[in-house]
Amino acid sequence: MQASTSVTAELPAAAPRADRRRRAAAGGTAGLKRAHYTNSRLPFLLLLPQLLVLLLFFFIPAVRALVQAFVITDPFGTTVHFVWFDNFRALLASPEYRSSVWVTLWFTLAQSVLTLSVAAVLAFATDRVIRGRGLYRSIVLLPYAIAPVIAGILWAFMFNAHVGPLTYVLKALGVAWDPTRNGFDAFLLVTFAAAWKHICYDYIFLVAALLAVPASLLEAAAVDGAGPGLRFFKIALPMIGPTVFFLLVMNFVYGFFETFAIIDAVTKGGPGGATMILVYKVYQDGFVHIDLGSSAAQSVLLMIFAVILTMLQFRYVERNVNYDV
Amino acid sequence: MVERTRTLDIACHGLLILGGLLVCLPIYFAFVVGSHTVGDVLAVPPPWLPGGRFFENAVTAWQKANLGRLLFNSLVVAVGITVGKIAVSLLSAFAIAYFRFRWRMTAFWLVFASLMLPVEVRILPTYEAVTNVALPLQWLFDWLGFEVTLEWNMMNSYGGLILPLIASATATFLFRQFFLTVPEELCEAARIDGASPLHFFRHVLLPLSMSNMVALSIILFLYGWNQYLWPLLFTTEKDMATAVIGLKHLIPQSDAEPAWNVAMNAALLVMLPPALVVVALQRWLVKGLVDSGK
Known part of the structure; x- marks a missing residue:
């Protein structure tokens, strides 16, 4: 039985394959x-305008970055040597680059978790309140308008x-704080600034996702005696799982x-180098040290x-589309 | 609401108020500092309440950073990116979703490969591309053996600020996703009635896409207005800088001239236009963002 179904399943599968090839040829x-x-x-x-812009400002630059990563150019741009993976090897051996990788990972992770958890708390609260919901949403959304550099x-x-007024408060409380000297202080500062700017983004998606959780499910659970907290963790959270995953990816892109x-x-x-993230390096x-090969390899x-x-x-x-269908 | 839970409701309001305060705190301090004299800012303890010199500082900031010109530049760049990207994307998404032609899948992958690399990671070669846009042609001529020197430098021009930022397919992808949800019957009916492809595009598809276009415009406008790395590299002339860059130059770099009051005042001025957009068009912004995640 098992064998026969697999055979019958294979037979029609061959035909579409040929068909697909024919269709691929036709575009x-x-x-x-x-x-x-x-x-x-x-x-x-x-398609012409899009492809033209992409060719000039996307494909050619991307390919040139690839090429530059494998050559060494002297600072005056007169001689070019092809050096295979030397740039990469030098890069991976350099302690500055390694420390930059770690700084980036920690920074991105800290920023992502902070952003996502604050946004989740705020979204959960927004989902519960009725009065003032619009006002709260407007205020939380405000940093979306603010340029990262201004943040x-x-x-x-x-x-x-x-x-800094808050430095004054910290000093009054007896905390030694100086982000220009202390690497960890600087790290905390950029993490907070980055999270502050990005909470609104996660918040919008979480509020929308929570709104889409079917009320009937939540009501049924409530009738069965599940409180608001239990309903959030057992029903809403699993249902907005894909959104949380998406936001984690987006937070990493952002970070x-x-x-x-x-x-x-x-x-x-x-x-x-305490806050030297990879993009900044x-x-x-x-642009500052004019080390083109290394920069291209990075x-x-x-x-x-x-x-x-x-x-x-x-x-x-893809997954989201499958759910919808 | 399923049940009444007074304590939880109060806790939720408390959390949201706390969150709102957290969001407003940096803006509040910018406002406080922006309305004092330099002397007040340097005082210990620092001022906690707004002073009375907001407008004087605003005037100083406006003149010192040439904000009139720079805000105009920002407007041109932001609108240019918005209009350019939407126009280019609509056309290519239409071609990819509604036409069957040779190389269709190739075109599809060429366009969507660009989704993968943000501007920041290919900054240096793109910089070279903008300093001489004609470089690819130059290579072609060199290869063919012509003795021509081509040079088309886009530094310090609106084109140089706008075009590289149009070079990504995010908007194309969104429009394509939207076109796939448009009922098939519309195109069938249009074809039966003898409408040409462009007629169908102009009179059926475009009106249908209106709400998506508005939502996307807001996101792109904010994106364009808030650009930093790009204008920083591509504008060496002061008059071609954007407002965000002008603001950056006002920030005190040393303790010698700590004009934080003027700088923070300028920060408020520069963030005002996008903030107004977000507050006034909030519903559209939310729609645009949520759609972009689909």
Whole structure:
């Protein structure tokens, strides 16, 4: 029985494969509308602006970064040597790069967890309250409008070693605080600034996801005697699981790539590399120290990481679509 | 609400008020400092309540950073990115979702490969691409043996600030996802009635996409307005900088001239336009963001 079903299942599978190949030759139909046009020139014209911009400002630069990662150019750009993986080897051997990797991981992790947990608490509370919900939402959303660099400046001022009002409070409480000298203080400061700027993003998605949890399920659980906390952890949380996963990925993307401005405004990677995240190091080595090969090699490693994150994101998209259907 | 839980409700309001205060705290201090003199800012203890010099400081900040010009630049760049990206994306998403043609899947993958790499990781080569946009043509001519020197530098131009930021397919992906949910019958009916592809696009698809376009415009506007790394590298002339960059130059770098009051006042001015957008168009912003996660 088992064998016969597998055979019958295989037979029709062969036909679509050939069919698929034929269709791929005709342009492929994945993600194509059933009712579509078959025009040979118009689609190219429509795609032209996008492809042109991508070619000039995406593909050529990306390929050049790849090439530069494998060569050494002297500072005047006159001689170019192809050196295989030497740039990467030098990079991985350098203690600064390794410490930068750790700083980035810790920073991203701390920022993600902080952002997500604060946003979850606020979203849970927003889901419960009725009066003032719109007002609360407007206020929590406000940092979305604020540029990361401005967020950095605001926090840098509050905790400025000389004039910061909160530094004054900390000193009054007997805490020695100086983000310009103490690496850990600086790390905390950029983490808080980055989380402050990003809570609104996670919050929006969590509120929307909580709203989409069917009320009938929650009511049934309530009738069975489950309190609000139990309902949140046993019903709402598992149902918004995919959203939480998506947000974790997005928080990593944010922490890795979009916090450049915060670092630049608050610490410039210092003190002593305590807040030197990878993206900031690419910029420093490329534009300040003009070490092109190393900077390009770092770019390539970051690209690999970005590709992994994007694929995770796509997995979420796929899963979400499956749920909807 | 399923049941009445007074304590929990009060706790929830408390948490939200706490969260709101946390969000407002840095903005409040910016306001306090922005309304005092330098002397007051340096005083110990620092001022806790707003002073009366907000408008004087605003005028100083406006003149010192040439904010009139820079805010105008920011507006041009933000609107340029928004309009450019939406126009380019709509067309390519239409081509990919509604046409069957040779190389369709190739085009699809070329466009969506760009989703994977954020601008920040390819910053240096993109910088070179903008300093001479004609470089690829130059290579072609060199290879063909022509003795031509081509140079098209986009530094310090609106084009250089806008175009590289259009070069990603996020919006294309969103529109494609939306087009896939549009009922098939609409296109069938349009074809039966003899509408050309462009007619269908202009009179059926475009009106349907309106709400998505508005939602996406808000996100893109904020994205464009708040750009930092890009304008920092691409504008060496003061007059072509954006407001965010101008603000950065006002921040005291040493203790010699700690004009924090002017800097923080300028920070408030620069964040005002996007903040107004977020407050006024909140519903659309939320829709746009939530759609982008689908």
